[in-house]
Amino acid sequence: EAGVAQSPRYKIIEKRQSVAFWCNPISGHATLYWYQQILGQGPKLLIQFQNNGVVDDSQLPKDRFSAERLKGVDSTLKIQPAKLEDSAVYLCASSGRRYQETQYFGPGTRLLVL
Amino acid sequence: DQQVKQNSPSLSVQEGRISILNCDYTNSMFDYFLWYKKYPAEGPTFLISISSIKDKNEDGRFTVFLNKSAKHLSLHIVPSQPGDSAVYFCAAEGGANSKLTFGKGITLSVRP
Known part of the structure; x- marks a missing residue:
């Protein structure tokens, strides 16, 4: 079974530029998550999708971050414009729809904002 | 407000000995607990979980213990x-559709 795929793996941009990350979840997984992991911290949930609907985006900085999952499969996360403090690893995870389903993570995209 | 706390940033143990990793939580609504392992440049990998209806779950060398009254769990790795x-x-996490809350992580080094 293929795991969660993410691209790109690394990205370096200058502040005020925009960037987009892509995620393809495990086949059949209805729930998709985007996390931000800052160095020395645990992952923090940014947004959770159930199929193509948003379940929780309470910690997404909506003035600069956006995410979509149009067909209920893959997803993109965008930052526009980027700030220095956005430097982090962006992790995508997916799970089934049942309660207490294990989340499986992709390798992450490491973003450096200069 | 950190609801999941891993107070020790690192642990070093000798190969063959027991590793005990501790975790404390403050939110009494949490009813499901997980441990993830992360290697450099990789995403977290699920290791083991425990529901609040249990106080112990074992999988090979890995055992997780849950003490609900103390709001404390630990991961034992032997050997x-x-x-x-x-x-x-x-x-x-706790409650349907509640988000997974992570601690800051602990770096385990096992010396040969």
Whole structure:
């Protein structure tokens, strides 16, 4: 079974530029998550999708971050414009729809904002 | 406000000995707890979980203990192997559709 795929793996941009990350979840997984992991911290949930609907985006900085999952499969996360403090690893995870389903993570995209 | 706390940033143990990784939580609504392992440049990998209806769950060399009254859980690795060297995250959730809350992680080093 293929795991969660993410691209790109690394990205370096200058502040005020925009960037987009892509995620393809495990086949059949209805729930998709985007996390931000800052160095020395645990992952923090940014947004959770159930199929193509948003379940929780309470910690997404909506003035600069956006995410979509149009067909209920893959997803993109965008930052526009980027700030220095956005430097982090962006992790995508997916799970089934049942309660207490294990989340499986992709390798992450490491973003450096200069 | 950190609801999941891993107070020790690192742990070093000798190969073959027991590793004990601790985690405390403050939210009494949490009812499901997980441990993830993370190698550099990789995403977290699920290791083991425990529901609040249990106080112990075992999977091979890995055992998780839950003490609900103390709001404390621990991961025991016996025997520890050099390949276990990684960052270990404790995570918790509670209620349907509640988000997974992670601790800051602990770096385990197993010395050959």
